[in-house]
Amino acid sequence: xxxxxxxxxxxxxxxxxxxxxxxxxxxxxxxxxxxxxxxxxxxxxxxxxxxxxxxxxxxxxxxxxxxxxxxxxxxxxxxxxxxxxxxxxxxxxxxxxxxxxxxxxxxxxxxxxxxxxxxxxxxxxxxxxxxxxxxxxxxxxxxxxxxxxxxxxxxxxxxxxxxxxxxxxxxxxxxxxxxxxxxxxxxxxxxxxxxxxxxxxxxxxxxxxxxxxxxxxxxxxxxxxxxxxxxxxxxxxxxxxxxxxxxxxxxxxxxxxxxxxxxxxxxxxxxxxxxxxxxxxxxxxxxxxxxxxxxxxxxxxxxxxxxxxxxxxxxxxxxxxxxxxxxxxxxxxxxxxxxxxxxxxxxxxxxxxxxxxxxxxxxxxxxxxxxxxxxxxxxxxxxxxxxxxxxxxxxxxxxxxxxxxxxxxxxxxxxxxxxxxxxxxxxxxxxxxxxxxxxxxxxxxxxxxxxxxxxxxxxxxxxxxxxxxxxx
Ligand code: BGP
Numbered sequence: 001x002x003x004x005x006x007x008x009x010x011x012x013x014x015x016x017x018x019x020x021x022x023x024x025x026x027x028x029x030x031x032x033x034x035x036x037x038x039x040x041x042x043x044x045x046x047x048x049x050x051x052x053x054x055x056x057x058x059x060x061x062x063x064x065x066x067x068x069x070x071x072x073x074x075x076x077x078x079x080x081x082x083x084x085x086x087x088x089x090x091x092x093x094x095x096x097x098x099x100x101x102x103x104x105x106x107x108x109x110x111x112x113x114x115x116x117x118x119x120x121x122x123x124x125x126x127x128x129x130x131x132x133x134x135x136x137x138x139x140x141x142x143x144x145x146x147x148x149x150x151x152x153x154x155x156x157x158x159x160x161x162x163x164x165x166x167x168x169x170x171x172x173x174x175x176x177x178x179x180x181x182x183x184x185x186x187x188x189x190x191x192x193x194x195x196x197x198x199x200x201x202x203x204x205x206x207x208x209x210x211x212x213x214x215x216x217x218x219x220x221x222x223x224x225x226x227x228x229x230x231x232x233x234x235x236x237x238x239x240x241x242x243x244x245x246x247x248x249x250x251x252x253x254x255x256x257x258x259x260x261x262x263x264x265x266x267x268x269x270x271x272x273x274x275x276x277x278x279x280x281x282x283x284x285x286x287x288x289x290x291x292x293x294x295x296x297x298x299x300x301x302x303x304x305x306x307x308x309x310x311x312x313x314x315x316x317x318x319x320x321x322x323x324x325x326x327x328x329x330x331x332x333x334x335x336x337x338x339x340x341x342x343x344x345x346x347x348x349x350x351x352x353x354x355x356x357x358x359x360x361x362x363x364x365x366x367x368x369x370x371x372x373x374x375x376x377x378x379x380x381x382x383x384x385x386x387x388x389x390x391x392x393x394x395x396x397x398x399x400x401x402x403x404x405x406x407x408x409x410x411x412x413x414x415x416x417x418x419x420x421x422x423x424x425x426x427x428x429x430x431x432x433x434x435x436x437x438x439x440x441x442x443x444x445x446x447x448x449x450x451x452x453x454x455x456x457x458x459x460x461x462x463x464x465x466x467x468x469x470x471x472x
Pocket of ligand 1: 015131175176236309371375418424425426427428433
């Protein structure tokens with residue numbers, strides 16, 4: 001029976017804007033996330049282009065990783081992490097995005113973080129752009145709508161590649177690049193204002209094309225700078241099942257899987273737009289503007305490995321009357337067989353095995369699950385313990401299914417749980433929605449000592465890694 005490979009990359013995943021804080025220190029420019037107010041499950045975060053004096057901006061302090069990374073990395077090392085997924089804050093390196101020269105202090109910060117990881121033999125996995133761009137690029141250029149962004153992104157990527165050539169081997173060009181297909185992705189991923197009338201699906205798809213070109217160029221350039229680099233894509237995989245065996249439901253599920261999930265991976269792995277995209281674009285008034293060299297660029301910039309986030313699954317039905325459920329990026333129809341988290345994300349470990357097989361059959365390149373986890377409210381007991389058995393259950397069930405998928409023949413390189421340490425939620429801006437093995441004393445009103453404490457899951461995950469997935 002096949003087990004997890006010896007060199008399996010166990011670890012955790014984060015994003016700069018959700019944990020670093022220090023939003024305006026050492027020359028960092030404001031980023032898209034610095035403009036987000038706090039929110040909750042029921043109240044959406046607001047984007048305020050001009051900061052309001054008495055408003056709380058959760059990303060400004062994050063969990064203060066910027067000043068506490070040594071303590072945090074030591075805790076990851078104690079759990080036995082083999083890999084740590086982090087992102088680099090673009091506006092720490094190029095404060096305005098269109099600067100000619102990088103900010104040395106920003107570069108030095110990541111040198112220090114990478115050196116600290118090296119001390120414990122933790123392999124970094126770096127996301128170049130994780131839901132964040134310098135705010136100036138939004139104001140001055142309208143974000144990725146503008147083709148100029150390709151040049152700025154590639155200057156930024158080149159700066160990172162050259163500087164960290166000997167410190168980083170694994171890179172991801174864009175986090176959840178397919179979020180451009182949903183309305184919220186307009187601001188979060190593409191840096192364009194959240195106005196459905198102005199930034200229609202057609203506009204977002206054009207902006208996404210610019211990201212594809214930027215990504216492909218970055219892959220090619222990375223391989224030239226260091227042939228040992230492994231550069232991957234990252235997709236938010238929203239597993240979908242037909243609600244019934246009505247062929248209309250089955251067909252719609254296939255269609256949604258193609259458009260929401262597969263399109264981006266198809267372009268980034270294979271190097272060209274899939275056949276089904278043409279009809280979709282024709283029917284949705286998308287007239288893609290491509291420069292003469294774009295096809296060649298896409299072809300020459302295929303990724304080395306495929307990574308994705310996996311949290312839940314939803315049903316699809318041709319009948320819109322069915323009961324809806326929540327989700328990461330996109331909601332869907334409620335599945336009567338599944339339970340959901342407090343945020344309405346349906347828990348479906350078997351769906352992860354299905355997804356791994358689905359992806360591997362299609363691409364035949366190494367896969368990595370780079371986000372998976374349970375957002376939950378944790379209770380800090382009077383004796384200082386945090387008994388998050390629900391989180392352990394969630395993770396255990398997903399790891400079991402990864403093991404099955406490996407036995408099915410899937411080439412799975414690694415697994416990084418989302419938010420190994422509590423951090424600011426990307427969707428809602430809450431601290432209350434916790435994912436970590438490490439509790440951070442920070443609350444939605446901004447209060448808290450920022451002290452770190454180990455949850456029960458901390459000891460559990462340590463054992464999982466120690467036994468290479470045997471002891472679950
Ligand atoms: C993904 C993002 C992450 C992360 C995660 C959990 O979409 O890549 O940045 O935050 O979802 O989502 P949330 O924080 O909304 O619970």
